[in-house]
Amino acid sequence: MKTIFGTLGSDECLKLLSQNYIGRLAFISGATPYITPITYYYDAQEKCVLSYSSEGHKVKAMRKSGSVALQIDEIHNIQDWRSVLVHGNYEELKGSTAKFYLHKFALGVQETIAEKEGSGPKFISDFSSRLTQKSIPIVYRIIINDISGKFRDGK
Numbered sequence: 789m790k791t792i793f794g795t796l797g798s799d800e801c802l803k804l805l806s807q808n809y810i811g812r813l814a815f816i817s818g819a820t821p822y823i824t825p826i827t828y829y830y831d832a833q834e835k836c837v838l839s840y841s842s843e844g845h846k847v848k849a850m851r852k853s854g855s856v857a858l859q860i861d862e863i864h865n866i867q868d869w870r871s872v873l874v875h876g877n878y879e880e881l882k883g884s885t886a887k888f889y890l891h892k893f894a895l896g897v898q899e900t901i902a903e904k905e906g907s908g909p910k911f912i913s914d915f916s917s918r919l920t921q922k923s924i925p926i927v928y929r930i931i932i933n934d935i936s937g938k939f940r941d942g943k
Contacts, residue, residue: 812824824846842925
């Protein structure tokens with residue numbers, strides 16, 4: 789068995805980003821880096837990542853320092869994996885624009901889950917509990933500045 793390590797091209801990175809919906813969001817709060825899992829949707833039409841959250845530590849930190857990173861992995865085993873890293877800027881959406889993008893996010897995640905897993909959730913509450921909270925969700929997008937990826941293929 790020959791193991792190959794390599795760099796993913798831009799198209800391969802975007803394909804991996806579009807085929808998944810769970811990633812790890814990195815942001816800075818004060819002088820400390822934080823990483824948290826998020827549900828996301830890659831909007832290929834606008835070349836950005838959509839997500840939402842409730843008001844809290846993560847949103848406050850991203851408002852202060854808009855620089856963020858998002859990592860997406862597909863790990864089959866120690867010899868077979870792909871990983872993408874997005875660097876970008878946080879942009880909070882408001883009003884009817886936020887509502888439009890939240891709808892786009894929900895439909896996109898449903899479609900991505902259906903394609904990846906063969907069947908998908910019918911409602912956003914099936915894959916996220918954030919909307920059952922009483923507070924209004926903070927809808928945001930990550931404007932992609934840079935994307936890179938690596939892989940290991942031990943087949």
